[in-house]
Amino acid sequence: MFKVTFKFENGSDVEVFAHEGDNLLEVARLANVAIDAPCSGNAACGKCRVKLVNGEVESKKTLHITDEEYAQGWRLSCVSKICADVEVLVPDIASAYRSRMKVADLDSAEELKIFEKTKSDLAAAGIEFKNDLEVVSLEMAEPSLDDTMPDNERLQWAIEAACGVSEVKMPFFVLKKLADVLRKSSFRVQCVIRRAGDKVEVLDVLPSDEEAKVCGLAVDIGTTSVAGLVINMQNGEILAKASTGNGQIRYGADVINRIIEQQKDGGRKKLQDAIIKETLNPLIAEMCRAAKIRTTQIYRMCVAGNTTMNHLFAGVDADPVRMEPYIPTFFETGSMFAQDLGLKIYPHARIIISPNIGSYVGGDITAGTLASAMWNREEMTLFIDLGTNGELVFGNAEFMMSCACSAGPAFEGGDISCGMRATDGAIEACTIDKETMNPTFDVIGDEGQKPVGICGSGIIDLISELFRCGIISPKGKFIREGERIRHDKYGMGSYVLAFKDEAASVKDIEITEVDIDSFIRAKGAIFSAIRVMLQTLDFDVSMIDHVLVAGGIGSGINMRNAVNIGMFPDIEMEKFTYIGNSSLSGAYTILCSKEAEEKVADVAHNMTYLELSNEPTYMDEFVACCFLPHTDAALFPSLEMK
């Protein structure tokens, strides 16, 4: 046995023991040390780098570690075996992609605009913003020797009288606290209730002098990123917003790797803990702090996520999602409560899961489609959600078709050596001077924020600019030389966007041919999916009235550049709109409105699903798309004109 010490830049240490020959990344996972490995330990992404401080590991050399870096002690943990006592530094960069939690500053109204917009769009489409939770204040006669009704009946009668209902259901956990609350408050209480027709369910009972605030939690669980909103259920007001990385990322960047992990012994619990205990509970705690509420004041939650995320969240076996014929346990499910999942909100808070419609089109898409209001329009809308999976919905009030393609995590900065989520330190936009080949870029964050990496929208700009300036070929190979262009000993080219000393990073921020190739495949997956879906319906890109782009790619997305690289169809620019995290917007509206909850079920039932892998033309279309902008230049007439 050898001692393995993981050291962090914040000064903390984790010590564990391991056997000779154990894989360092596995040792880290078992010790619950979060080292990102979006490729799930296949030496493909280069994210799991650690630096030797003391001792040695037996490590293969890979493309991701230069000779100089190797000499400095950098190793990829996924290809390193324990052979002695060792101390390694886990650099912050190893979790830059995963990234720290960010609580939004709601005073900058920008953050909230998108949700207000969704709400007004849906209101215009006839959705009433009203939910079934209420607070009622009650004053009961105190019992006496002549009035010996037991506590539960006393409260039930009072609610029946106050609400004009004939049936009051009181769950066990309310019963347990009843005697105490009634007597402490001299039989003057407030009840949080759910009203359904002539019936009322009591969710909570509180003394009359405590503030009874009924809050809700909307969460978008993305494969890579997780975002949440805390709202006041009584008026829909947003009280807090925050986002963070999905803690499951250390078990793989995509849903397939995570499903494989959850199949292992104890894996289902591990994956569920990673999302609930490590990701959501801290996120909820932070939001509640920002919102100045208690976590137990969250009486309802709406989750929008893809089918696999929903299953892992619920702790339900996701393996059948991955295996032909790809059958999930559920599309829709009721009767799931916070306490069943270990969520630290009100224990009996109901969890609404935005419905899935297939193994690869999930609740994030139904929620996003709801939020887009496309189900209420005559005009044809193409809705594109750029997540780790790319999902598309096309249609209008008459019909909607959806499909999914595996874009990989590139849009969220995964699979890209200097990629990161669209958060502080991310280069979100850039231009390149055709002459000098020097870049100019925008970094997310406060004035003076140094770049840490590059997010999806930045990569689109970068590739588009590299191509426009003739620095890379249509195949993504470097074809010019210069100070910022390098080739390693294997001949792989790269472009340095920011040198180490300009950046808040341990290495230069650069994009390599491998990165560009990953991104070209990602954008190719999207464009080919659009092509095949429209062909199936006998539609043409010219018949698209609106393109709504959603996802964590970043609000800085330049649609023109996205068209330039052949990611989106070459139609009028004014048809494109970035709608942000529509999955979260959808979850927010479902939470606020009983009618929205019913509508999203409707949307799910009315949406057909196209399985692209069953379409004979898809593979050919995909290959043709892996080119800048496309092997068929005629598909991008506006580029020709430039």
Next chain:
Amino acid sequence: MFKVTFKFENGSDVEVFAHEGDNLLEVARLANVAIDAPCSGNAACGKCRVKLVNGEVESKKTLHITDEEYAQGWRLSCVSKICADVEVLVPDIASAYRSRMKVADLDSAEELKIFEKTKSDLAAAGIEFKNDLEVVSLEMAEPSLDDTMPDNERLQWAIEAACGVSEVKMPFFVLKKLADVLRKSSFRVQCVIRRAGDKVEVLDVLPSDEEAKVCGLAVDIGTTSVAGLVINMQNGEILAKASTGNGQIRYGADVINRIIEQQKDGGRKKLQDAIIKETLNPLIAEMCRAAKIRTTQIYRMCVAGNTTMNHLFAGVDADPVRMEPYIPTFFETGSMFAQDLGLKIYPHARIIISPNIGSYVGGDITAGTLASAMWNREEMTLFIDLGTNGELVFGNAEFMMSCACSAGPAFEGGDISCGMRATDGAIEACTIDKETMNPTFDVIGDEGQKPVGICGSGIIDLISELFRCGIISPKGKFIREGERIRHDKYGMGSYVLAFKDEAASVKDIEITEVDIDSFIRAKGAIFSAIRVMLQTLDFDVSMIDHVLVAGGIGSGINMRNAVNIGMFPDIEMEKFTYIGNSSLSGAYTILCSKEAEEKVADVAHNMTYLELSNEPTYMDEFVACCFLPHTDAALFPSLEMK
């Protein structure tokens, strides 16, 4: 700090540390060492005796320890203080009253007769023996690329088709195992379902090759004793029967002391653990072993107990039950499940609690009244439940009135120095030769079983015989001399029923004047309650058509002797029937029959409650009854004639 070691006769030890001056009984309680203290540590019952093995305690002398015993090292733990390291033996006798668990031998048909009788009585009264649990076998088409319905909808559809219902509710815990069970069994499963009109709730899903047995659990939770039945819900067959002492007894013999204990810090959890974890879970495990079923095959439970027992079982504050105006949290309650309480049966098994009707007339009485079928008779019935509280119900199909009196634990052997429950080793009947004053007695158990103590029915016989033989006065004082009659140095008399060497006990089995006094007060409480209740209704004992006697006093109860000591009214002997544990019979029928469950609610609603302490004559009546047989001999004319 001193080390305190509790040694047990089975050879096991428990070691803890305690401060100087700590009370030994408290130290035992904190260490979870079960020493019976029915008087709750007030030096009144003498049950908490331990024997010094090494070291010393600072201990007061009491009436309960003779000089000889004191010299041998016997101490009452409730009056002993820690003053040094000490080792004490906790003798089995200290838990004889609590007694070991006993699993019934169902092959001796006797055990089951009483339940069969109840069932046929209720069937004759029009109750249909049918419940709402069923097993359905289902065979589903396996999913394919052309049939991609998710698992939950597939199962729901199959159930809808098989049962002809329109709504199927599938709780979360079924969803969690669904994918696995369906695939392991090639989509051929059995479901345990609950049918309610046009709706079905799925309780469990099992592979088709596993035996789907739907069992139920009926439990009578008495203050002193707990008894249970495991039944096959599909045909009502009794699969196992067992009884044991209520583990809460070390927190006090009566409900008042237990309520006081549960008010202390962490007390509610302690009392709940004592009944659920220490008493019921082991009892359930034993019964399931005897019944050859898994504990998770118990899908429903019915509990009959007094109001305090119900509250402590549910972990609900019982303090308001004790404090004027005596208001419990609930009379009736639904939606309580096994997992909420930590009961080791099917986690989502519903718990039916036989309804309470007041703070001192609980679910044991409503269940017992249901079982008695008195609610269906023209003739007047007096139902008497001789538990730690004595409860009476009087009436017929037209009306029923109930009342409760505090008899104390004497009927179950509590408060009696050699008292014990009616189980192996208990003297259940005796006669005394008037000349020699030598006794003859029957002991419960196998041939050759030596006596350990005396149970309620034995005490009735003993007192009746002592009185008949002129050995004790009408006030219960010893007035004859003999070998078996002793007086201690304070002048307190006693009668030895069995000398130490004839008994399986560390001391002689005897009855003292203190014991006789306790019992006279207990029987006086019962008889005065009967008197006052009948007076309130303007009834006379001659108008009673049936007297049904229930409770743990023992099936050996001699009604003639009970009349002789003035416990029951002096009416024709053929009107008396011992109906055993009617609370358990009632729980059994509620479990078997939906109609019985509805009927017991009806019975509860239609029963009026008489609060004896509000009746001005009660105290005088009680005092007049504390005499053998009664101060007013005219009330017992048949005794005069003898």
